[in-house]
Amino acid sequence: MRKAAGRWALLAAFAAASVLLAVGAGSVPIPPGKLVAALLGAGEENTRALVVGLRLPRVALAFLTGAALAVGGIVMQSVLENPLASPFGLGVSAGAGLGATVVLVTGLSAGALGAVLLPAAGFAGAVVTTLLVLALTRALDRRMSAVTVVLIGMVASLFFSAVMDLMAAMSPEYAQRIGLWQMGSFASRGWRGPAVLAPVLAVCLAVFLSRAGQLDLLTFGDEQARSMGAEPRRNRRFLILTVVVLTGAAVAFSGIIGFVDLIAPHVARRLFGASHRRALPAGALLGGSFMVLCDLAARTLCAPREIPIGAVTALLGAPFFLWIFFAGRERR
Amino acid sequence: MLEVKNLSCGYGGENVVKGVTFTLPENGRLAVLGPNGCGKTTLLRGMTGFLPAAGSVALDGAELLKMTPRERGRAVAELPQAGSAWFAYTVLETVLMGRYAHLKPGLFSAPSREDRAIAEKAIRRLGLWEERDRPLTRLSGGQLQRVLLARAFAQTPRIILLDEPTNHLDLKYQVELVRELKTWSAQPGHAALGVFHDLDLALDFATLVLLMDGGRAVYFGSAEDLPPDALSRVFGLDVPAYMRQSRARWEKIGG
Numbered sequence: 001m002r003k004a005a006g007r008w009a010l011l012a013a014f015a016a017a018s019v020l021l022a023v024g025a026g027s028v029p030i031p032p033g034k035l036v037a038a039l040l041g042a043g044e045e046n047t048r049a050l051v052v053g054l055r056l057p058r059v060a061l062a063f064l065t066g067a068a069l070a071v072g073g074i075v076m077q078s079v080l081e082n083p084l085a086s087p088f089g090l091g092v093s094a095g096a097g098l099g100a101t102v103v104l105v106t107g108l109s110a111g112a113l114g115a116v117l118l119p120a121a122g123f124a125g126a127v128v129t130t131l132l133v134l135a136l137t138r139a140l141d142r143r144m145s146a147v148t149v150v151l152i153g154m155v156a157s158l159f160f161s162a163v164m165d166l167m168a169a170m171s172p173e174y175a176q177r178i179g180l181w182q183m184g185s186f187a188s189r190g191w192r193g194p195a196v197l198a199p200v201l202a203v204c205l206a207v208f209l210s211r212a213g214q215l216d217l218l219t220f221g222d223e224q225a226r227s228m229g230a231e232p233r234r235n236r237r238f239l240i241l242t243v244v245v246l247t248g249a250a251v252a253f254s255g256i257i258g259f260v261d262l263i264a265p266h267v268a269r270r271l272f273g274a275s276h277r278r279a280l281p282a283g284a285l286l287g288g289s290f291m292v293l294c295d296l297a298a299r300t301l302c303a304p305r306e307i308p309i310g311a312v313t314a315l316l317g318a319p320f321f322l323w324i325f326f327a328g329r330e331r332r
Numbered sequence: 333m334l335e336v337k338n339l340s341c342g343y344g345g346e347n348v349v350k351g352v353t354f355t356l357p358e359n360g361r362l363a364v365l366g367p368n369g370c371g372k373t374t375l376l377r378g379m380t381g382f383l384p385a386a387g388s389v390a391l392d393g394a395e396l397l398k399m400t401p402r403e404r405g406r407a408v409a410e411l412p413q414a415g416s417a418w419f420a421y422t423v424l425e426t427v428l429m430g431r432y433a434h435l436k437p438g439l440f441s442a443p444s445r446e447d448r449a450i451a452e453k454a455i456r457r458l459g460l461w462e463e464r465d466r467p468l469t470r471l472s473g474g475q476l477q478r479v480l481l482a483r484a485f486a487q488t489p490r491i492i493l494l495d496e497p498t499n500h501l502d503l504k505y506q507v508e509l510v511r512e513l514k515t516w517s518a519q520p521g522h523a524a525l526g527v528f529h530d531l532d533l534a535l536d537f538a539t540l541v542l543l544m545d546g547g548r549a550v551y552f553g554s555a556e557d558l559p560p561d562a563l564s565r566v567f568g569l570d571v572p573a574y575m576r577q578s579r580a581r582w583e584k585i586g587g
Contacts, residue, residue, distance in 0.1 A: 083418055142344075210439035217429055219419045224412055226382060228487065229405025229433030274419040274467075277442075 007271060011285050018289040019063060022296045023055045027303060060194040061253060062186045062295040062309075063288035066260050068201050068250035070287025072243045073261030074268065074279055075208055078219045079239050080146040086261040087247040090153035090240070091129040093258070094160035096251040099125020100181050101164045105171040115192075118181075119252035126248030129160060134240065145222070149240075183308030184255035186295050193253035204246040205284060211235070212276035219274070257310045259317030260287050260294075266324045333358045333523055334391050334491060341378030341385035342547075348374040350547040351387070356491070356540065361517050362525040363538035363555065367567055371547040372527040376493050380408060391490060405433025409484035411497045414477045417468035423479050424464040427451045430486030454486040458512065474505035481512060492516070494526030498533060506530075510537045531563075531571065 023039075024030045030038070030047060037043035038051040072087040079085075087093075099121040108117050133149070133156045141148040168178045208215065214235055217225040225232040247261070264287035265279070272282040294312045301307060334356040342348035349371040356362050364372045378385035381397050381404070389396040391407055399407065409430070421429075431447040443451070455464055458478045468476060477497065484492050492513065498506040510533060517524045528534035534541070541558050543551035545566045551559060560572045 078419070081418065213429075213432055213435065213441060216421070216425070217432055219421075220429075223377075223382060224410070226401060227380065227405065227408070227410035227412075227493075228429060228483075229402040231401050269420060273425070274421045275425055 004272075008282075011271075011282060015063075015285045015289045018292045018296075019059055022059045022062070022292045023051060025296060025300060026055060057189065057191045057194055058186050058295070059292055060191075061189060061197065062291045064194055064197040064201055065186070065250045065254050065257065066264070066291025066294075067284040067288035068197065068204075068246050069257065069261040069291075070264030070268070070283040071201070071205055071208065071280060072247040072250070073287075074265040074276070074283045075215065075239055075243050076261075077265055078215045078276065079236050079243075080149055081219055081221050082146060082150060083266070084262070085146075085150060087243050088256070088258060088261060089150065089157065090244070091133045091156040091160060092126045092244055092247045093251060093256045094157040094164065095129025096122040096126040096248060097182055097256055098129070098160045098164045098167075099123070100255075101167050101178050104174045104177055104181065105167050119193075119196075122252035122255075123248040126251055127244055129156060130240070130244040130248075132156065134237065180308065181255045183310035184257035185298075185306070185309055186254055187299075187306060189253060197249055197253060200246060200249045201284075204242055205280065207242050208239070208276070208280055211239070212280065215239070215276040216274075255310065257291070257313055259313045259321060260291055263317050263321050263324065264290060266321070270324065333360070333521075334525075335388070336379065337388040337390070339375070339378055339385055339387035339389060341374060341383045341387075343374075343383065348547050349378055349385075352542075352544070352547075352549050354540075354542050354549065354552045356523050356525055358521060358523055359518055360523045360540055361514065361538050362523075362540040362542060363534035364525065364527045364542045364544060365531065365534055365563075365566075366544035370544045370566075372544060373495055374547075375544070376410075376495055376525075376527060380404065380410070380493065402433045402437065405487065405489075407489055408491045408493060409487040409489035410493045410495065411477075411481055411484050413496050414473050414498065414500050416473070417471070417476060420467035420469045422465050422467055423455065423460055423471075423482075424451065426468060426479055427455055427460075427482045427486050430454070430483040433487065450488065451482075451486045454482040457485065458482045474501050477501060477505065477509065481509060485516060490521055490523065492522075492524045494524065494528075496527050496529050499529060506533055507536075513537065531575075 024032065024035045028050060034043055034047050038048045076087050077083050077085045100118055103117050103121040133153050137148050137152045168175045214230050217228050217230045218232055222232040264283050268279045268283035268286050272278040294316065295309055298307045298309045298312045337353050338351045340347045340349055340351050352375060364375060366372050377383040379389050385397060396404060428443050428451045431443050431451060434447065435441040435443060455461055458481060460478060460482060498509055513524050516522055526537060535555055538555040541555045542549055543562060543566060550566060551562050563571045
C-alpha cells in the first residue's frame with residue numbers, strides 16, 4: 001500500500017505544480033518567490049493584483065472545469081457501461097452550444113445582462129437537451145438500456161449541432177462569436193465562474209463518492225448490478241442528471257472543451273484502478289491539472305494571441321487518447 | 333425451500349412464461365431445459381423480479397417478488413452468461429462487490445473486515461488467490477466466469493441462479509464450474525437453479541429437471557425420471573437416439 005500512497009503524493013504534487021506554473025507564467029512572468037508572497041497576500045500591490053485578480057481566477061476556472069468534465073466522464077462511462085461514453089455524447093455539449101447560440105444571435109449577450117445570461121442559457125440548453133434525450137430514450141425503450149441512451153444521445157447531438165450551425169449561418173455577424181464559444185476559453189472571466197463552479201463540483205463529487213459502491217456495480221450492467229442488490233434503473237437516472245448539472249455548469253462558463261472527459265478518466269483508472277473511491281478523486285485532480293496546462297499552452301504558445309482551449313485539448317488529446325486506449329490492452 | 337407458484341411474466345405485457353409451478357428443496361439442483369425461446373431465461377428474470385411477474389416465488393415462506401433489492405441480494409445470487417469485462421477492476425475488488433447487499437445501508441458505506449474475509453475465502457475456494465490483484469480485463473473467459481462465481485459465493489446467498497453460465501467456455505471450465513456448484517449446493521441451506529443449453533452438462537448438474545415448452549412446464553421431477561419422449565417432443569429431435577450415436581462415436585475413438 002505504500003506504493004499507492006506514493007502515487008497519490010505524486011499526483012497531488014503534479015496538480016499543485018501545474019497550478020503554480022500556470023499562475024506564474026504569462027506575458028509578465030512572476031518568479032516563484034514573489035508568486036508565493038502574492039498568494040499569501042504579501043508583496044507588491046501590482047503583482048498581487050495580477051495574481052489574485054487575473055491569473056488565479058483563470059487558472060481556478062480551468063482547473064475546476066477540467067475536474068468537472070473528468071468526473072462527469074467517469075460517472076457517465078460507468079453508468080452507461082461503456083468506457084467510451086461521455087457527457088458530451090449525451091447531447092450536453094450540443095445542447096449547451098444551442099442555448100448559448102440563441103442568446104448570442106438574439107443580441108441578448110451584450111452588456112451586463114449577457115454576462116449572466118450566456119452561462120445560464122448554456123446550462124439550460126445542456127439540461128433541457130439531456131432531459132429530452134432521456135425522455136425519448138424512455139419512450140423508445142422502457143428498460144432504458146445503455147445502448148439506447150448512447151444512440152439517442154448521438155442522434156440528438158448531431159441534430160442540435162445542425163440547428164446551431166443553421167442559426168450561425170443565418171446570422172453571419174455572430175458566426176465568429178458562436179464559433180469561439182464552441183471552442184471554449186477561460187479568458188478574463190473574473191471570480192464569478194470559479195465561485196459558482198466550485199460548490200457545484202464539491203456537491204456533485206460528494207454525491208458520486210457517497211455512491212461509489214453503486215457505481216462500481218453499475219459498470220457490470222443492469223442485471224448483474226440488480227442481482228447484487230443495487231437498483232440500477234432509478235440510480236442511473238439520478239446519476240445522469242447529476243452529471244448533466246455538473247457538466248452543464250462547467251460548459252456554461254467556458255464553452256465546449258472536448259477530450260478531457262475521455263482522457264482523464266482513462267488515465268485515472270489506469271493509474272489508480274477502476275474502483276470509484278479512487279478513480280473519482282484521481283480523475284478530478286488529473287482532469288484539473290491537464291486543463292490548466294492546456295490553458296497555459298493556449299495563452300502562451302502564440303502570445304499575444306490565444307489559441308482556443310478546445311483546439312489545444314483536441315490536438316493533444318486525440319493522439320494521447322488513442323495511445324492510452326490501446327496501450328496495455330491485450331491483443332485478441 | 334423455494335416454492336414457485338403459477339409464475340407468469342414476459343416483455344411489454346405479453347407473457348412468455350405462462351403459469352409455471354415447481355419447488356426446489358434444500359440442497360436441490362434444478363436444471364431448466366427447453367428449446368430456444370421457450371422462456372427459460374425469462375423465467376429466471378421473472379423469479380428475481382427483473383421483469384414484472386405475476387404469481388409467487390417464496391423462499392421459506394418469504395415472497396421474493398416483494399423484497400427490496402438488498403433483501404433479495406442477500407437471499408439470491410446470480411451467475412450471468414459468460415461475457416467479457418470492460419472495466420479493469422481487480423479480482424478481489426470484483427468479488428468484494430458480492431458483499432454489497434450486506435453492507436450497512438446508506439451513503440459512503442464500505443466493506444468491513446468481515447466482508448473482506450468472506451470475499452478472500454471465496455477467492456481461495458475457487459483457486460484464484462494468485463490472481464487476486466489482476467484486472468478482469470486480462471482474464472480469459474473461463475477465469476472471468478470463476479471470478480463471477482466467487483462473487484456469487486461471497487454474496488452468501490441461499491440460492492444461486494445460473495443463466496447458461498458455461499456457454500462458450502472450454503469443456504474443462506464447464507466441468508469445473510458444475511463441480512464447484514455441486515459442492516456449494518450440498519451445504520446446509522443452499523440450493524441452485526440453472527438454465528442449461530447443453531443437455532449432457534444439465535444432467536451432470538441436476539437432481540431435478542424442469543422441462544419447458546412454449547412458456548409452460550411440460551415436465552417437473554427428478555432428473556433420473558425425465559421422460560425421453562417428452563424431451564424428444566419438446567426439442568423436435570429423437571434425443572435418446574442422438575445421445576446413443578454420440579456415445580457410439582466416443583467408443584469408436586476409444587474413450
